[in-house]
Amino acid sequence: MITTRDIPVLVALGNLFLMNRRMIQQECYPSDQDGRLSRRRLSSLLRDGYINKQRMLVVNPRDETPAPVYHLAPKGCQFLAEHFEDDRYLVKPTSIAQPMHLYHYLAVANTHILVDQAIAQSDVKLITWCNEQEFLNPENPNPKQRVRLYCELKTKPKKIICAPDSGFLLDVNGHRGVFYLEQDRDRDNYSHKRIAALKSPGYAELHQQQLHRKKHFPTTTLKRFTVVMIAPSEKRRDALRRAFDKKTGADFWRFASLTDLTPKSLLHEPVWYDTKSDEPQPLVKTSASTAPIIAPSESTQKKEQENHALALSK
Numbered sequence: 001m002i003t004t005r006d007i008p009v010l011v012a013l014g015n016l017f018l019m020n021r022r023m024i025q026q027e028c029y030p031s032d033q034d035g036r037l038s039r040r041r042l043s044s045l046l047r048d049g050y051i052n053k054q055r056m057l058v059v060n061p062r063d064e065t066p067a068p069v070y071h072l073a074p075k076g077c078q079f080l081a082e083h084f085e086d087d088r089y090l091v092k093p094t095s096i097a098q099p100m101h102l103y104h105y106l107a108v109a110n111t112h113i114l115v116d117q118a119i120a121q122s123d124v125k126l127i128t129w130c131n132e133q134e135f136l137n138p139e140n141p142n143p144k145q146r147v148r149l150y151c152e153l154k155t156k157p158k159k160i161i162c163a164p165d166s167g168f169l170l171d172v173n174g175h176r177g178v179f180y181l182e183q184d185r186d187r188d189n190y191s192h193k194r195i196a197a198l199k200s201p202g203y204a205e206l207h208q209q210q211l212h213r214k215k216h217f218p219t220t221t222l223k224r225f226t227v228v229m230i231a232p233s234e235k236r237r238d239a240l241r242r243a244f245d246k247k248t249g250a251d252f253w254r255f256a257s258l259t260d261l262t263p264k265s266l267l268h269e270p271v272w273y274d275t276k277s278d279e280p281q282p283l284v285k286t287s288a289s290t291a292p293i294i295a296p297s298e299s300t301q302k303k304e305q306e307n308h309a310l311a312l313s314k
Contacts, residue, residue: 018105019069020069054102112129120263124170126168130149153206160201175222177284204252207249231256254274255272255275
């Protein structure tokens with residue numbers, strides 16, 4: 001039977017998609033020092049069919065021990081939809097599309113938590129966050145018209161796709177900017193050059209077709225978007241910067257090392273780098289006079305000033 005202590009777990013899984021026990025304990029039961037309450041409630045929810053446990057084990061980077069991961073089951077989605085009178089919960093993902101990417105999904109969930117913590121300390125508002133397996137418009141009653149982040153942009157002469165790890169919309173004083181997340185894990189078979197070759201064409205074409213406005217986030221007020229790449233180390237961050245520098249659409253990208261990111265630094269402190277300058281910038285700047293800006297590089301600023309365009313950043 002569901003108790004009031006269980007509802008935060010279901011809500012957290014609805015928002016973050018995938019979590020391990022440690023994450024659930026920290027987010028939902030922060031006073032549970034030894035983890036007994038968290039384990040007991042997870043066992044109850046699992047037994048009653050509200051959540052599912054992924055049997056494939058992943059390694060927790062903190063303690064290097066295997067840990068199962070949890071996600072919503074259809075019964076949990078049904079409960080949330082009825083409890084909050086919100087049918088959007090009914091189309092939340094209830095399965096793992098690619099089980100071999102569990103560690104990656106957990107890293108994205110941890111970034112989502114970090115963004116939420118940063119927003120809580122800022123005047124910036126998070127309007128929308130969408131994971132790669134979610135629908136951007138879950139309220140649409142027609143399943144064929146529901147939209148995901150994944151886009152097949154061209155088929156000829158070469159297939160071009162864009163598949164962000166997540167997308168989110170930030171509001172600063174009424175100005176709304178689109179951000180796409182790329183969570184880098186420095187996998188052995190994905191060199192920085194290969195990452196740049198795989199990722200840059202899709203985002204360049206996405207901007208060319210303006211699908212971030214027409215399809216993903218129609219309430220944005222800006223013609224540009226920002227791709228935030230989070231790397232596990234400073235050396236990996238700088239290798240990625242070099243790899244993306246000569247690619248089309250390089251100015252859309254901003255890079256940060258996970259070692260520099262905290263709830264305090266993520267939005268407003270200079271921890272984000274573009275491909276050219278070694279001077280980091282904040283992800284979001286707010287003008288003292290009127291509009292907020294998400295700052296572009298200096299070269300882009302000059303071009304946009306010449307065109308009297310509204311400045312947006314990465």
